[in-house]
Amino acid sequence: MIELRHLTYFRTVAETLHFGRAAALLHISQPPLTRQIAALEKELGAQLFDRSKRSVQLTAAGKNFYRDTTEIFKALERARHNVITSSTGKSGSLKVGFMMSSAYNILPSVTRHYSAAFPEVDMRLSEYVPNLLATDIEDGKVDVGIMYRPEDCSRLDSLTIFSEPLLAVLPKYHPLAGKPAISVAELAEDSFVSIPRTIAPVVFDIIVNHCQSNGFRPRIKLEANLQQTIVNLVGEGLGVALVPASMQAMHLDTTVFKPLIKAPMVEVAVIWNKENRNPCVRTFADTAVEVWRKVKPAAYK
Structure with a gap:
């Protein structure tokens, strides 16, 4: 033989x-x-x-x-x-889920740098709303996600990429549109457009808690699953909203974004299942953190 x-x-x-x-x-x-x-x-x-x-x-x-x-x-x-x-983690396959707001800040740079550094990894991207992304990561349908930190991380590992403040988005001709910054208390009489708690419980709770700490509970008139939809609805004059700072990149003529006094912060993280042994997960997570350090906008520095 x-x-x-x-x-x-x-x-x-x-x-x-x-x-x-x-x-x-x-x-x-x-x-x-x-x-x-x-x-x-x-x-x-x-x-x-x-x-x-x-x-x-x-x-x-x-x-x-x-x-x-x-x-x-x-x-x-x-x-x-x-x-x-x-x-x-230099080759293989990687299923990446992302929430749409990350497409306005971290996602393009991370995917570009990761593809260049690990050309032999077959990376597939899918857009999600946060709660479904966390579920699919837990169930093994997605390897890794870029999203707001989930409410329950007991089965997940995570690495924070950055934290961003919430901003107020107002219709262009709102009475407060000319102010350089506002307190959320000044919106107490406005109707709000919000993401449902079932879709992004952490963000929803941050918004409601911030309003309550300023003396009122927001009157939510409309709910929408995607942040860009919320901004568009505000631009149509259907209410005001608190959204992550990254949504300023939409540059709509019908809206204005205003910094909030003592703005609450939301964490954007790389999330994966603790039981996932795909070595590409860690190389992707490390790339995301490293890339953000190099390319983060001045507003986050």
């Missing part, structure tokens, strides 16, 4: 055309090497070398065998490379 060591012996002799030098490279003595080559020739039923006292040459069969075994060793090297890279 032909073993890998027989092929290694054969290729070393073929490349040196000298049994003594080949034996030295292989760290064995010459007689066992000679016997192993003879056993290989017997197994193949073909002479691989023409031997004389002065020289060793490959036969036609030996040249063909050398060419064919080259492919075997290339395949072995690929296999070795794949094992190393897949175990270190």
